[in-house]
Structure formats: C-alpha cells, structure tokens
Amino acid sequence: MAEVQAEGMSGLYWGRLNADVAGQWAALTNELARVDETGEFYDAADLAEELTETGMTPEHDTWAVWDGDKLVAYGQLRVGFTASSDGTFRCDLAGGVLPEWRGRGIGRRMMDEMEWRAGEVNAWRNAGAPGTFRASGGRIGSSASAMLEARGYQIARYFTLMERPLPGDALPGQPNGLPSPTPGDSEDVRVAHNAAFADHWGSAPMTPERWHDFYAGRPARPQFSTIARDESGVTSYALVSQYLPDELFIDLVGTVPRARGRGLAEAVLSRSITLAGRVQGVRVLGLEVDSESPTGADRLYERLGFVPKHTTSAMTRPA
Known part of the structure; x- marks a missing residue:
C-alpha cells in the first residue's frame, strides 16, 4: 500500500494508486467533490478502469498519500499523444488533498513530482516537443487556484457546469x-x-x-x-x-x-x-x-x- 515515509510529514506515507485501493480512492474523490463543491463524483469501478487507460503506468503516473490506513491525498497524470493547435502537448495534472491535511506541503510535493514526471514522459513520448501543464483551479477563490498561481500557473479558461x-x-x-x-x-x-x-x-x-x-x-x-x-x-x-x-x-x-x-x-x-x-x-x-x-x-x-x-x-x- 505504502512505499516511502515522507520527510517532515510525520505519519504520512507515499505510494501509488492501484485497483485494490479504488474504494478508498473513490471515497477520497467524492469527499473532495463535496467540500470543494466541484460536483466531480466517481465510483470505484470507474476509477479502477482509469488505471488501464492507454499510456497510463499507475506505478509511475499516480500518487497516493496515506495517514495510517486512510487515503488523504492523490495525484494522477495524463500526457497527450498528439499536439494541440498551439503545437504543444497537453499534460493533465489532477489530484487533491483532504482539508484536514492541507497546509502541510503535500500538494506542493505532489505537484513537484507530477510536473517532473510529465516532463519526462513528454520528452520520450513526443520527441521533446513543448508541453503545457494543465490543472483544474476549481471554483473561484479555491485553495487549489492559489497554490497553482504560486507555481506560475495562470487561468487560461473558465468552464461552466x-x-x-x-x-x-x-x-x-x-x-x-x-x-x-x-x-x-x-x-x-x-x-x-x-x-x-x-x-x-x-x-x-x-x-x-x-x-x-x-x-x-x-x-x-x-x-x-x-x-x-x-x-x-x-x-x-x-x-x-x-x-x-x-x-x-x-x-x-x-x-x-x-x-x-x-x-x-x-x-x-x-x-x-x-x-x-x-x-x-x-x-x-x-x-x-x-x-x-x-x-x-x-x-x-x-x-x-x-x-x-x-x-x-x-x-x-x-x-
């Protein structure tokens, strides 16, 4: 379940997502959908299927953070195979941290690792062509948008449900x-x-x-x-x-x-x-x-x- 204890994050362990923990993953994403009011709810079987998508290597392209036996944060990376109209390849970074565990640097570390991995995958998959990191900023004024802005991300588009x-x-x-x-x-x-x-x-x-x-x-x-x-x-x-x-x-x-x-x-x-x-x-x-x-x-x-x-x-x- 867990691989590495996080330095400076006492009691937290970092691992990868897999089908065996899809139930905990669904519980986490649905709690995030409620507290962040995004409406993005999923069930366990649908999430498990995402791990089998073309180009997805769960042991390298997913992240799971555990506090004991509770999944408190996750990350998920997708890198495109074809270029957008601007000539760049889209690198989608998704994830979230439960509110009680925010402010401990989990999101920052996860973004560091996802961005590094996205650059690595894009370099060999798309022959070093330029990539674009893309992540959801959530609702206006969210903690996610503040973190992303601090990392140099800018709002590119708004989407209305x-x-x-x-x-x-x-x-x-x-x-x-x-x-x-x-x-x-x-x-x-x-x-x-x-x-x-x-x-x-x-x-x-x-x-x-x-x-x-x-x-x-x-x-x-x-x-x-x-x-x-x-x-x-x-x-x-x-x-x-x-x-x-x-x-x-x-x-x-x-x-x-x-x-x-x-x-x-x-x-x-x-x-x-x-x-x-x-x-x-x-x-x-x-x-x-x-x-x-x-x-x-x-x-x-x-x-x-x-x-x-x-x-x-x-x-x-x-x-």
Missing part, C-alpha cells in the same frame, strides 16, 4: 430517424469529433486507442447518445455518460465545421435529452461548456433548458 432537470419541459419538434451510436460507429464518431474540436481551446486529436478508452469505457451510455450522418459520415453527435446513479452527463457534443448552421447539434441534443428523461430514477442531465466556446454553445444549451450551476477554471503553465 450546466444542468437540466429530468424529465423537465418537453422539447418541441422532436427529431425522427436519428440513431444511437453503435460499437461499429466508433471510428466515424472519432473522426467527426476530431474535426468538430479542431478549433476548440486545449483540444488535441484523439488517437484510436485513447478514443476507445472513452467510447467503450464503463461510464459510456450509448443508449442515450445520438449521432447524425450524411453521405460523407458522422456530422454531429451527443455522447452521454453516467457517473452517478441519479445523473447522466453529456461528455461530448459537437458538429463538424462543414455541417454547422443546420440545427444538427440541437437535434442530437434534443433526442438525447428526451431519452434521458425516460429513465426512472435519473433526476438531472449535466454538461460542461467552455465560457469562450467558438460555437456559442452556451446559448443553445440554455434554449434547451440547461441552467448554469457553477464555474471552474483551467490553469496552465509551459512545461
């Missing part, structure tokens, strides 16, 4: 004939997603392997997802996931540039909203939107009954 009650008000003009995606649609949807997000901040093309991790992952709910096609392929999509028993979440929604302006995003979303509203026990449908989305997506979401809940920041620094 929006929710729609289910079933909610009926949507007019329900579309007919739009299907849910199948396993056989995976590559066509990936190609469409890469095209749709090419002009979105911080986005990089998804490789087939990384796409499979998402598209076929445990949280995916294709039965509530929707795609639109024309003779050239998938033109628009809304992909739904489930992280909590009483909530569904639209992880990705997009329209390829050549098909914008035809109302396709509204059509796929409307169908998925309607399908989600028929599920017994599910009370809310959520999504997250970039506050500076180039497509003006927030206006569409509001028209479909989504309301803003809270805003978090994405903070970055050159690697």
